[in-house]
Every structure is written in structure tokens, then in C-alpha cells.
Amino acid sequence: MKILHIITQKPNSTGSGIYMCGMIKGFEKIGHEQAVIAGIDVNDNVNCFSSDVSFYPVKYNCGELNFPVVGMSDSMPYESTRYRDLNVEMINRLKHQFKINIDRAKEDFKPDIIICHHLYLLTAFVREIVKDIKVMSVCHGTCLRQLNTIDLEKEYIISNIKKLDLIFALHKKQKNDIIKTFGVSDSKVVVIGSGYNDSVFYDKNYKIKNDKIRIVFAGKICKSKGLIPFIKAISRLIYRKDLIEVNFAGTGSDVESYNEIVKLASQSPFKMNFLGKLDQSDLAELFNKSHIFVLPSFYEGLPVVVLEALSCGLDVITTDIPGVREWIGSEINDSGKIEYVTLPSMHGEGIPNEEELPIFEKNLYNAMDSKIQYLLSNLEKRLFVDMSKKTWDGLAYRMNEVISMDEMCLI
Structure with missing residues (x-):
């Protein structure tokens, strides 16, 4: 199966970006082909993924996107643009630049499904313009906070998130919040949890100095x-x-x-x-x-x-x-x-x-x-x-099982 991942912000600097990268590594082991569309700064390294993953970077701080990478939180671990500070022109330019790469990825990569990150502006836009491919999304929580605290494109976001084929929630309370916020059916939201990279994070049994x-x-x-x-x-x-x-x-x-x-x-x-x-x-x-x-x-x-x-x-x-x-x-x-x-x-x-x-x-x-x-x-x-x-491999297998069970998914 060919999976296209889409995220508005940097793919390796925040919790949601690390989550996406963990999913990608887990899906690699299952055998899926993958591509990524993500936002990066014009000066960032574009070698974010292994050579087996096709990367279509959308570059900020240059051209139409002459502002820093947007951040799902008001405070990010890098220079960022707050969603609350976007105006209509900036939103249209952001949509236009992502559409260029979405069209490229559809033409070159030909994905079977698209998995977006955050139930927010870009995911709503992807659902609006992509009619012939299943579009799913992972909710990371911060998107719900943005939706509840600012009015940016709120009706537009809600109306298009409703049309997603499937939504992955991190836990049961979040699932209930999603159902309430977007008015989607219980069957459309699946609790999937999280994961971590056990090849990096493990107990090395060091003899820790116990002086402090x-x-x-x-x-x-x-x-x-x-x-x-x-x-x-x-x-x-x-x-x-x-x-x-x-x-x-x-x-x-x-x-x-x-x-x-x-x-x-x-x-x-x-x-x-x-x-x-x-x-x-x-x-x-x-x-x-x-x-x-x-x-x-x-x-x-x-x-x-x-x-x-x-x-x-x-x-x-x-x-x-x-x-x-x-x-x-x-x-x-x-x-x-x-x-x-x-x-x-x-x-x-x-x-x-x-x-x-x-x-x-x-x-x-x-x-x-x-x-x-x-x-x-x-x-x-x-x-x-x-x-x-609790590993990323476990998360990927859980997600794969859910996707594979969906009779409309091309496998």
C-alpha cells in the first residue's frame, strides 16, 4: 500500500512530528511505500527521512510563504508563525503552496491513502481538494485547543473534518471531544494511542553516580x-x-x-x-x-x-x-x-x-x-x-489493522 503523510509543520521537531516519523518507521517494517509532505524552513536540511521515503518539502521563509513555519501551539521549539496571526492572504498562499506538492505527490507517488496530522486547517483543505483518495487524520490534541481558542476558518475546518474517512484519536476522552466538536459518528473515530522509539530509548543499565x-x-x-x-x-x-x-x-x-x-x-x-x-x-x-x-x-x-x-x-x-x-x-x-x-x-x-x-x-x-x-x-x-x-512498531501495526479492516481501503 502507498501512504502519503501530510503535516503543516516541521516533521521532526515537535511531538506530532516525532509521532509521524515513528509511524513511518513502523509502516516501513510492515512493507508499505511512503511519501511525506511537510513544512520546513528554507534553511532546514531536506534529508529528514530514509531514501525509501519520498519527501515533498513545503518551504517557509521564502517565496509566497515569506513567514516562519506555522506552529500548532503558540510557543514552538523553533521560530514559528501562530495560526492566530495568519490573515486571509497568508492562508491562501499556504494552501496554494501545499496544493502544488499535493498535486505533485498524487501524480508521481500515486498514494492509496493519505494520513494527515492535526484536525485543523491543512487537513480540512486536503479533504476539500482530494476527492478520489481516502483521507484520514491523527488528532494530537493541540488542534482541538486551537479550534477552541481562536476563530480562524472554524466553520470551514469543522465542515471538512466531518468528511474525513477515518480519524485516529490518542485516547477515549479525546475521541469523545472529537465526536462532540465535529459531529462525527462514533464508528469514524478509532482510539489508537501513541508509541516510542525503543531502538533509541531503552534502559542501558548504567551505573549512575549516586552523588546527587x-x-x-x-x-x-x-x-x-x-x-x-x-x-x-x-x-x-x-x-x-x-x-x-x-x-x-x-x-x-x-x-x-x-x-x-x-x-x-x-x-x-x-x-x-x-x-x-x-x-x-x-x-x-x-x-x-x-x-x-x-x-x-x-x-x-x-x-x-x-x-x-x-x-x-x-x-x-x-x-x-x-x-x-x-x-x-x-x-x-x-x-x-x-x-x-x-x-x-x-x-x-x-x-x-x-x-x-x-x-x-x-x-x-x-x-x-x-x-x-x-x-x-x-x-x-x-x-x-x-x-x-508501547513502541512505534506496535502503533503502526494497530493502525495497519484498522486501515486493513476498512473495506474501502486499497491494499
Whole structure:
């Protein structure tokens, strides 16, 4: 089968892009031929995929698209254009440039199906212009947040997303949100979960230096990731200053937010390092040399990084993001390797009510203090959890099974 993947943004810099790349690798092992249309900056390397994958890059910051790559979140790990700042002319130019590559891919690659990423503007446009090929899409969660927070092309998006042949949701709550938002039938939305790259992220059984507790965060450096209360909570911990070290892996495009977070971290009694964006192998090394991974985020789809951290042997503290507990499963949830912190209530998508942040900060503090106390008594006894069912290969096989069962799909 020939599968064409389409995403508006960069294919290897965010959770959704990494998710797509993981799908591609899994589908390669199944034997499918694949092509990709994705947005990149004019100065980015176009060698994003193996030679077996045809790549049709849409280049930003040049020609008609004389603005940075659009981002599904307002803060991206690279220079980006917010959807809320697009005007009608910019939208039309974006559609035109993607249509050129869609037409090329249809002519050259001749896909049997198209899988888009995000239930948003480009996916709606693909469904509008592609009538003769099945079009499916993966919801990553951030698209629903955009739809709920800004009015950009809202009716156009909803009307065309309704016409998709199939929608993949990350978890049951998201499926219900999709059905409610777009008015699609239950049978059109399939819960498929997530995955991770087990060839990169695995427990290397290093003999970690136990002279200090190493805590790590990986993701965008922005306020919606909960980093302000996270840093405040760590800074309140009552331990000697050289016992705790915190590493932040990632970048943020919101300079003001980034600088505020770095400044707050510089005032902590504990050492806090901002390492910038790490490639997957370097991040796996960092995980293997650390003790605790913390994801204090106010909003996520289904964060792959939690799976990556667990697979490297880390103990994990994460906010109780809808769908994560369900996807992780009772075996891992009951293992003692992962702890969930209750989220504050929100007055918008990923925007917490300020009056509840002190309680949230206290809960983060208690979770980290408890985990550190446990580790100090058990540093030589690193628990192992089986992550074999959570890989990208597993995700690809699940998706393939769903696609293959659809009688209208050409196989």
C-alpha cells in the first residue's frame, strides 16, 4: 500500500512530528511505500527521512510563504508563525503552496491513502481538494485547543473534518471531544494511542553516580508546560544544595516566557541547566543518567516523552493529563514508577486558574519530595517495567489493522 503523510509543520521537531516519523518507521517494517509532505524552513536540511521515503518539502521563509513555519501551539521549539496571526492572504498562499506538492505527490507517488496530522486547517483543505483518495487524520490534541481558542476558518475546518474517512484519536476522552466538536459518528473515530522509539530509548543499565539526584524535564520551555510552579516547587525542597541537579532539554519560541523561566531557575538554590534542543540519542543518554523525569504540563495530547522516560528506567512524575493514565495501563501505573499530580482547574485550554496554582505547586513539591526520599533509600534498586507494547512498531501495526479492516481501503 502507498501512504502519503501530510503535516503543516516541521516533521521532526515537535511531538506530532516525532509521532509521524515513528509511524513511518513502523509502516516501513510492515512493507508499505511512503511519501511525506511537510513544512520546513528554507534553511532546514531536506534529508529528514530514509531514501525509501519520498519527501515533498513545503518551504517557509521564502517565496509566497515569506513567514516562519506555522506552529500548532503558540510557543514552538523553533521560530514559528501562530495560526492566530495568519490573515486571509497568508492562508491562501499556504494552501496554494501545499496544493502544488499535493498535486505533485498524487501524480508521481500515486498514494492509496493519505494520513494527515492535526484536525485543523491543512487537513480540512486536503479533504476539500482530494476527492478520489481516502483521507484520514491523527488528532494530537493541540488542534482541538486551537479550534477552541481562536476563530480562524472554524466553520470551514469543522465542515471538512466531518468528511474525513477515518480519524485516529490518542485516547477515549479525546475521541469523545472529537465526536462532540465535529459531529462525527462514533464508528469514524478509532482510539489508537501513541508509541516510542525503543531502538533509541531503552534502559542501558548504567551505573549512575549516586552523588546527587538528577531530575530532568524535556519539552518546550514555556509556561503552558507548568515550568513556573515546577521550579518554585523544587526550590522549596529542603536538601543540601549539591544533592539536586535539574536539566531542562528543549527550547521555546516565546522569548519573554523563556527568559522568565530561566531567570526564575537562576534564583533556585539548586543547580538548573538549560541544555537546549537535544537529538533523540542525546536525550536518551540524558534520561539514562538521570533519576526522575517530571512533566508538569497543563495541557498535552498523549506525551510520547513519558513513554521514552519510562523506557530508560526513570521514575516519572506527571500531571494527570486526560488519557495518559488510561494509555499507560494498570501494570505500569501500579508499579511505583509513575505518579500523577492533579491538575488545577482551567479557565481556557491549558490556562490554569491562578488561585489554584499554590495548591498545584504544593502537590508537585510533595510528589517530588516523596520520590526523592524513596530514591535516597533505594538508589541501587532501579525498578524495571515492560514497555514492549508501547513502541512505534506496535502503533503502526494497530493502525495497519484498522486501515486493513476498512473495506474501502486499497491494499
